[in-house]
Amino acid sequence: MRVRDILDAPQLRMRLLHGDAGDLDRTVARVCATDMPDPRPFVTPGALVCTGLVWRQHAADSDRYVHLLAGSGVAGVVAxxxxxxxxxxxxxxxxxxxxLPLLSAPQSxxxxxxxxxxxxQAADVRWQRVRSRADRQRRLLSAVAAGAGIETLLADFAAEQQVSVWLLTSTGTVVAGTADLSEPEIDRILATALTAPRLPAVTAGALRVLQVGAGDRITAWYLVIRPSDPDLDPFGADLAAVAELYRQRRADRQHLDxxxxxxxxxxFAERSGSSEAAIxxxxxxxxxxxxxxEAVRATLHDALPDLVTAIDGEGRLVGVTAGTQDGTAGxxxxxxxxxxxxxxxxRLAVGVSVRQPEEPLAGTIxxxxAASTAAREDVGPVSVRVADIDSAVGLLTAVPGGLQRRFAERVLGAVLEYDRRHGAGLLATLEAFLGCDGSWRYxxxxxxxxxxxxxxxIGRIEVLTGRDLGRLDDRLDLYLAVRTLSGQTAPV
Structure with a gap:
């Protein structure tokens, strides 16, 4: 309700003493009556304050009293x-x-x-909202039953409520929307959606964000509403509930696949005529x-719609998608x-490698x-690395896993057997020694x-392997073999 509505109510017979059109459009949250010399403890922002002017002993009292009311954010005064x-x-x-708008109430x-x-009036407004919401729910459910797409439902809702509306995934895919969104806008929306203590929440740009789907926020969708009028608070809960039907339907199909x-x-099927990247x-x-x-798998498919995934024997997500190595990583x-x-x-450690035409898929994966293992050592919740061949370890990743395994067993087979029989810890010592750049003390x-x-x-290792750790080529052989056995190149 606005100040204007009270002024125009014939049964109240109010008279306007001061206030322009903008003042009269102020929203009235409640009505309170007070004649205390300091009204601040008894009023709230948006209140219409009724006063009998008992506080006014002298003309100077008026300025002080009205100043206190204005500072409290009241909507207006009825004297x-x-x-x-x-x-x-x-x-x-x-x-x-x-x-402050000033209305005069007659003595009667x-x-x-x-x-x-x-x-x-407030009760009547609430009742109208209940009826309107029930009507809207019926229309939405009827549209769903008739097979309407989520794009149609969003467009109809936007036209009815005079708003702009979008449906986004947690990684920024726009499922449907009534206007374009820039990448910075998507970043701001998702920053609010994923970090707000509770939802619905409002972004810095006055966008209202509602969660679609219960549970964790990385598998949820988000309904985003921009009112045409900043003071308008359109209902979105009904649309969010209906959007959950579409989200769950898509998730069910995905989980079945x-x-x-x-x-x-x-x-993984090979795509002809297009570059591929393994993840x-x-x-x-x-x-x-x-x-x-499962949640991370869903976000991977959301980020890369063309992706085909599986779970390998070590519990890692392995996939192939059309695209370049750097583009996929980006x-x-x-x-x-x-x-x-x-x-x-x-923590997510992701490795990406391009598939060369002459290269078997096993080598690409x-x-x-190897890149994902390197990413594991990075700081932060997410690390994405590409598999480069600008080092000896990177070059070894281009070798199929079976050959890597045979190389490692050929070089360190005697050491592994000695450890198995005697529990001597030779392999762990070699790994620590190489990791400390050949320093005995460290x-x-x-x-x-x-x-x-x-x-x-170390002396025992040199005897068993026939290699001299003082020689660069022998040390490199042992280093690559240790890296392979510890799972830091290809899966073995």
Whole structure:
């Protein structure tokens, strides 16, 4: 209700003493009556204050009193005539000075009648909203039953409510919308959607964001509404509930496809005439690993609609998609960067590798696996790395996993057998020694043993392998073999 509605109510017989058109359009949240010298404890923002002017002992009191009301954010003032028989000019001047609309109530209209009128009107508004919402729910459900697409429902809702509206996924895919959204706008919307303490929430640009779908926020969709009038608060809960039907329908189809693919695994089909990229995504979660893996799989498919995925024997997401290595990595960096704030207790290490025409798919996935292992060491909830061959380790990733395994077993087979028989810890010592750039002392400190123990074990390794760790080529062989056995190149 507005101040204008109270002024125009014939049963109240109000008279306007001050206020322009803008003042009269102010929203009235409630009506309160007070004549206390300091009204601030008894009024709230948006209130229409009824006063009998008992506080006015002198003309100077008017400016002080109205100043306190204006500072409290009230919508306006209704002054009664019972005490003075009229409204003093200094009261009118104070309201004009502080920008508050002033209405005069006749002596025959008690303030209680004004409060009752507002309560009746508010009840009528609530009833109309209930009827309107019920009608809207019926229309929406009828449209769903008739097979209407979500795009049609959003367009109809936007036209009826005079708003702009969008439906977004957590990584920024626009499922449907009534206008274009720029990437910075999507970033701002999702920053609010994924980090607000509770939803609905309002972004800095006055966009209202509602969650579509219960549960975690990275698998939810988001209904975004921009009112044509900043003071308008359109209902979106009904549309969000209907949008959940579409989201769940899509999720069910997707999960069925995954279940069939995981139960009856087949090699990834090769796409002719287009470049391909392989992806390996490691998901590290403190709790709920299975649910988290499924949620991350959904976001991967959302970010890369052409993606085909499977879960390998080590519980990693492995997939192939059309596109270049750098382009795929760029999309994942941007899309996964948006959900990073919502990945509480979850780390994603993603490797991407391009598939060369002459290269078997196993080698491409192996290179992506090596990149994901390197990403595991990065700081932050999300790391995306590409498989480069600008190093010896990177070059080894181009070798199929089976050959890598045979190489590692050929170089370190005797060491592995010795450890199996004697539990001597030779492989762990070699890994620590190489990781400390060949320093006896640092390797001993890392393993909490005496430096002479490290020297003895390294000597035993040199005898068993026939390699001299003082030689660069021999040290490189041992380094690559250790990396392969520890899973830091291709899957073995």
């Amino acid at each position: 009664g005539q019972a005490l003075h028989g009229h409204i003093p000019d200094d009261v009118v001047a104070a309201c004009r000075r502080h920008g 209209v008690p303030f209680s009648r004004i409060i009752e009128y507002l309560a009746e 995954w279940e069939l693919a995981d139960r009856f695994p087949t090699p 390996v995504c490691e998901v590290h979660a403190a709790t709920g690993a299975a649910a988290t893996l 999309v994942l960096n941007r899309r996964f960067g948006r959900i990073a704030p919502a990945l509480s207790g979850i 192996g290179a992506a696996a 390797a001993a400190e890392r393993m909490h043993v005496h430096p002479n123990t490290v020297r003895y074990r």
